Amino acid sequence: MPRAGWKKPGSERRLSDLVSVGVLSRVFPPGVVDAVIAETGRTERRHRSLPARVMAYFAIGMALYSEGSYEDVFAQLTDGLSWASGWVEEFSPPSKSAIFQARRRLGSEPVAALFARVARPIGGADTAGVWLAGRRVVAVDGTCLDVADTPVNAEHFGRPGVRKGEQAAFPQARLVALAECGTHAIFAARIGAY
Structure with a gap:
């Protein structure tokens, strides 16, 4: 039975789904993402509604939520951003075509370079089994x-x-x-x- 004053959230996503965006931005800090995009020559020449940084996070999100459509993955990421802002910001997902075009502009090179930059063994001297x-x-x-x-x-x-x-x-x-x-x-x- 719900508590008094409880309202059903606008999204069916769980807290763990929403927090995953925060984890993504800690593992792949925006500064590192931007640097890799610049190094691979994928920086935008003009302001776009789906900038390269957003599409880099989207590409990672596609790996995490591989069962979902483009729209589902984008909604998952933007719901996380809304949650992180305390539901102050609302994001409306772009069309499937816009996502496809932005993903094509980004290409695979920045994502591969980002993996190469951050993927490291993480076990310390006292970590069991390492x-x-x-x-x-x-x-x-x-x-x-x-x-x-x-x-x-x-x-x-x-x-x-x-x-x-x-x-x-x-x-x-x-x-x-x-x-x-x-x-x-x-x-x-x-x-x-x-």
């Missing part, structure tokens, strides 16, 4: 990811064979990562063709 005989314990792991079924993706990534003479329904990218065993922190990764 060290063995004075050496950091790491693991190599890999997985395959379905990518959009486009001619460009099929040519670049390829399609795995499922049976003799047949190919999978979607092109697949192979992801290989290096992770710290005690913390599971990924500090190096490559995505390539199947």
